[in-house]
Amino acid sequence: MGTRRILDAHGGVVSTLEVADDKIIVGHTQDVDAIMENNARMRQENDGFSPSRELHRVANIPVGVLTGWLQDAGIDVLSYIRNPKVYSKWLRKKIYDPENSAWLSSVHSRTAKTMFHGADFVDNARKGGAL
Numbered sequence: 758m759g760t761r762r763i764l765d766a767h768g769g770v771v772s773t774l775e776v777a778d779d780k781i782i783v784g785h786t787q788d789v790d791a792i793m794e795n796n797a798r799m800r801q802e803n804d805g806f807s808p809s810r811e812l813h814r815v816a817n818i819p820v821g822v823l824t825g826w827l828q829d830a831g832i833d834v835l836s837y838i839r840n841p842k843v844y845s846k847w848l849r850k851k852i853y854d855p856e857n858s859a860w861l862s863s864v865h866s867r868t869a870k871t872m873f874h875g876a877d878f879v880d881n882a883r884k885g886g887a888l
Contacts, residue, residue, distance in 0.1 A: 770820050787821035793860055816852045816861040826851055 759777025766772070769791075775782040796817055799805070805814040827834050830847065837844055852861055 768820065785821060785824060787819055789819040789821065792817055792819045796861060816858075818852070818861055 759775055761773055761775040764772040764774050764783070769789075770785055770787045773784045773786075775784065799814065799817075806812070807814075824834060827837055832844060832847075841848075851857060
């Protein structure tokens, strides 16, 4: 076991650096309980639409979960951050995967376009709406 230091602790994500046996290991952890509780509450609270009814909430994905998905799929995190539209179909598929949708999603439909807004993913509810 080598030296372990916290690099950053922001937004609930703790990044660490460990040096051991001539290896450098960067790790990220996140307590997602509060996000999951909020997702469950949001599913029960309303129909998921914004007050203007133009946007429909789809999911609030913890950063740690999204990063893990990207790594598992072989997608460079920086590439995703720079151009998330390229990966929108991939992300939509992950959100609507039955294994994920129950804990990620609010009440939603599968017909609208998905766009990224902060840590939340919302659907443009207007027909023909642009991303």
